[in-house]
Amino acid sequence: MRNAVQTHRITAAQFVIVLALAGIAYANGDVRKDLHFKVGKRPMITIDNPYGAVVVRAGAAHEVVVTAILHSDKVEVDQSQSHNRIEIISHLLSGADVNTGAVQYEVLVPADTNLTVHSDNGRVHAEKLHGDLSLDGSNAAMEVVDCGGGHVHVKTLNGPVNLVNLHDGHVEVMSMGGDVMLNGVSGPLVNINSNSGKILYTGDFAGDGEYDFTSHTGDIEAIAPAYASIDVFARSNQGRVDSDFSLEPKHSSLYTRGGSALVGTMGKAASAVKLVSFSGKIHLKKRQN
Amino acid sequence: MNCGEFERVLPEFLEGEHTREQQAHFDSCSACANLRADLDFISSQAKLLVASEEPRPAVWDALEARLRDEGLIRLPEFVTPKVSIFSRWRTAWLVPVAAALVIAAGIKLYHPAGAGDPAPISKQHGSNPTVAAVAPVSHEDQVLLNTVATRVPAQRARYRADLESANSFIQDAEQSIKDDPNDIYTQQMLINAYAQKQMLYDLAVDRSEQ
Amino acid sequence: MTGARRAQGDKLTETEAIERAKQGDGEAFKVLYDLHKRRVYSLCLRMTGNTASAEDLTQEAFLQLFRKISTFRGESAFSTWLHRMSVNVVLMQLRKKGLPIVPLDEATEGEEEGQVKKEPGAPDERLAGSIDRLHLQRAVDELPPGYRTIFVLHDVEGYEHNEIADLVGCSIGNSKSQLHKARIKLRELLRMNRAEKAGKR
Numbered sequence: 001m002r003n004a005v006q007t008h009r010i011t012a013a014q015f016v017i018v019l020a021l022a023g024i025a026y027a028n029g030d031v032r033k034d035l036h037f038k039v040g041k042r043p044m045i046t047i048d049n050p051y052g053a054v055v056v057r058a059g060a061a062h063e064v065v066v067t068a069i070l071h072s073d074k075v076e077v078d079q080s081q082s083h084n085r086i087e088i089i090s091h092l093l094s095g096a097d098v099n100t101g102a103v104q105y106e107v108l109v110p111a112d113t114n115l116t117v118h119s120d121n122g123r124v125h126a127e128k129l130h131g132d133l134s135l136d137g138s139n140a141a142m143e144v145v146d147c148g149g150g151h152v153h154v155k156t157l158n159g160p161v162n163l164v165n166l167h168d169g170h171v172e173v174m175s176m177g178g179d180v181m182l183n184g185v186s187g188p189l190v191n192i193n194s195n196s197g198k199i200l201y202t203g204d205f206a207g208d209g210e211y212d213f214t215s216h217t218g219d220i221e222a223i224a225p226a227y228a229s230i231d232v233f234a235r236s237n238q239g240r241v242d243s244d245f246s247l248e249p250k251h252s253s254l255y256t257r258g259g260s261a262l263v264g265t266m267g268k269a270a271s272a273v274k275l276v277s278f279s280g281k282i283h284l285k286k287r288q289n
Numbered sequence: 290m291n292c293g294e295f296e297r298v299l300p301e302f303l304e305g306e307h308t309r310e311q312q313a314h315f316d317s318c319s320a321c322a323n324l325r326a327d328l329d330f331i332s333s334q335a336k337l338l339v340a341s342e343e344p345r346p347a348v349w350d351a352l353e354a355r356l357r358d359e360g361l362i363r364l365p366e367f368v369t370p371k372v373s374i375f376s377r378w379r380t381a382w383l384v385p386v387a388a389a390l391v392i393a394a395g396i397k398l399y400h401p402a403g404a405g406d407p408a409p410i411s412k413q414h415g416s417n418p419t420v421a422a423v424a425p426v427s428h429e430d431q432v433l434l435n436t437v438a439t440r441v442p443a444q445r446a447r448y449r450a451d452l453e454s455a456n457s458f459i460q461d462a463e464q465s466i467k468d469d470p471n472d473i474y475t476q477q478m479l480i481n482a483y484a485q486k487q488m489l490y491d492l493a494v495d496r497s498e499q
Numbered sequence: 500m501t502g503a504r505r506a507q508g509d510k511l512t513e514t515e516a517i518e519r520a521k522q523g524d525g526e527a528f529k530v531l532y533d534l535h536k537r538r539v540y541s542l543c544l545r546m547t548g549n550t551a552s553a554e555d556l557t558q559e560a561f562l563q564l565f566r567k568i569s570t571f572r573g574e575s576a577f578s579t580w581l582h583r584m585s586v587n588v589v590l591m592q593l594r595k596k597g598l599p600i601v602p603l604d605e606a607t608e609g610e611e612e613g614q615v616k617k618e619p620g621a622p623d624e625r626l627a628g629s630i631d632r633l634h635l636q637r638a639v640d641e642l643p644p645g646y647r648t649i650f651v652l653h654d655v656e657g658y659e660h661n662e663i664a665d666l667v668g669c670s671i672g673n674s675k676s677q678l679h680k681a682r683i684k685l686r687e688l689l690r691m692n693r694a695e696k697a698g699k700r
Contacts, residue, residue, distance in 0.1 A: 216458040335654035363523035
């Protein structure tokens with residue numbers, strides 16, 4: 001295995017080209033760094049970038065291509081490879097802050113990559129991957145799009161989490177204040193644990209799965225089609241629970257110690273849906289059309 | 290009172306709620322005494338049925354295949370290193386805090402009354418917990434905040450707010466468990482609340498060590 | 500369950516097995532399965548009265564457990580956690596099949612207000628000493644599904660009425676009254692079986 005490193009000072013002309021290619025805006029004086037690695041099947045890649053975006057997409061098999069834009073000399077990119085493991089770390093030097101320590105990454109990886117990304121406040125975006133994904137951040141916006149087969153674990157303090165079209169893997173998200181939006185997410189296990197962030201699910205609860213959404217004060221809203229096949233338990237200790245669906249059987253007297261609850265099934269109850277909040281509002285909505 | 294009527298009130302009778310007429314019938318009726326003895330016997334014998342059967346080996350075989358299909362069982366070389374709070378915490382003072390966080394949820398579930406409370410977090414709610422109440426941070430939380438503050442002061446404020454939110458969640462879940470210790474959904478809520486606090490420590494310390 | 504509990508010839512404690520299972524270790528899953536399979540399978544069998552369904556449900560319960568094992572904190576609650584999950588899996592399956600989880604509040608067959616039922620066997624003969632575990636097991640399997648659920652959860656598994664009310668979706672009072680009816684029904688079945696056996700001699 002080998003890797004090649006190219007570092008050069010960006011000129012004004014190159015700036016325009018790179019801007020167009022990478023879609024990343026950066027100022028004159030920024031430094032671009034390109035890294036190439038050869039890898040085997042299911043490589044494991046870790047990217048640790050306190051400030052700045054990390055965008056990871058599926059590229060060619062057996063090859064990892066990293067483009068890093070460094071915003072100042074207060075930060076360096078450290079990289080290491082051991083067999084199938086690669087680590088990319090934005091190394092903050094003395095005096096680096098949220099602006100001068102920022103690095104923007106565009107990364108192409110084999111689709112079966114097991115990916116780990118840490119970021120404080122940059123956007124983290126993973127797309128079209130089917131390995132395991134583990135993303136954590138403080139205020140970073142987390143997006144995972146069109147992924148399947150692997151497990152997706154996301155931890156965030158206050159950054160929004162947006163998961164779109166995920167299937168066949170375990171999805172586990174923990175958020176303090178960040179809203180968690182799930183669109184077309186299905187699988188054997190979808191577990192969302194939020195504090196004050198809202199949980200918004202739009203999908204059909206497919207996959208004979210287990211969907212556990214819990215919040216402290218955040219509202220939980222799930223929008224499902226009329227044909228959804230689910231066994232539902234929904235309860236808010238101090239908030240309100242509403243459902244557009246007619247669930248069977250009805251247990252109006254259930255779980256209503258001071259709050260609100262509903263229990264029941266729709267269709268063949270293939271998936272178990274648990275919506276639990278301490279004081280957030282819960283609404284199981286019927287998808288129109 | 291006849292035996293049929295007595296049979297219907299037997300559950301309440303056994304709980305000590307009965308009239309003189311019912312007691313008199315029970316004392317004088319061998320059939321009803323036998324009924325009670327039989328029901329007690331059935332109930333006691335029922336315990337023998339716990340774990341009395343062994344599943345066929347094929348059950349494990351099928352389960353193992355599904356675990357592999359779903360990627361829960363992995364080949365050793367593909368096991369992703371878990372981002373664990375412990376593996377990344379090198380600062381000595383964090384170890385007891387971490388241990389306390391891990392066991393606190395379990396202890397809380399088994400001692401909901403709060404005896405020997407190991408968690409340094411809670412200001413007790415009144416009988417009617419208020420969601421927006423601010424849960425104060427503990428000494429350990431304070432040390433963590435100071436560690437975070439060595440980086441950017443603004444982060445300290447944010448972490449403090451998040452710690453208060455997590456503590457508030459723990460507090461509310463604990464209070465709910467006191468109200469109903471057997472509520473499995475609240476038990477899970479408490480575990481989730483502690484998991485949030487663990488995440489805060491994890492992310493904060495992880496960043497501070499860079 | 501204690502922290503010192505050992506599994507697989509003193510090789511792995513349950514705590515270690517849980518931690519290793521979180522990492523995807525197949526052997527650790529097997530250790531946990533072996534520790535709890537009898538309890539879970541017996542529960543499923545008693546609740547469904549059918550070995551094929553019990554096997555499927557055992558598999559399903561463990562699968563759900565292992566899917567969530569990464570969220571598990573603290574060994575002391577592991578057994579409780581697993582068995583709750585097993586109960587929920589079985590109840591969900593019963594709901595899917597449309598089987599009654601709680602029996603309808605109807606009078607026991609042949610029972611009329613104020614009358615004593617005719618019971619087989621001598622009225623002064625008690626059950627104690629004349630039935631064993633297998634007799635009881637067969638009688639439980641003969642119970643109507645609704646009665647069986649409440650009886651198994653309370654008398655076999657040891658759940659309290661308030662827990663059962665939460666689990667199956669009924670009132671505490673309903674759970675108590677149905678348990679009583681289940682025990683009465685079991686007594687009838689056991690006395691009937693004993694009388695049949697005596698008649699064959």
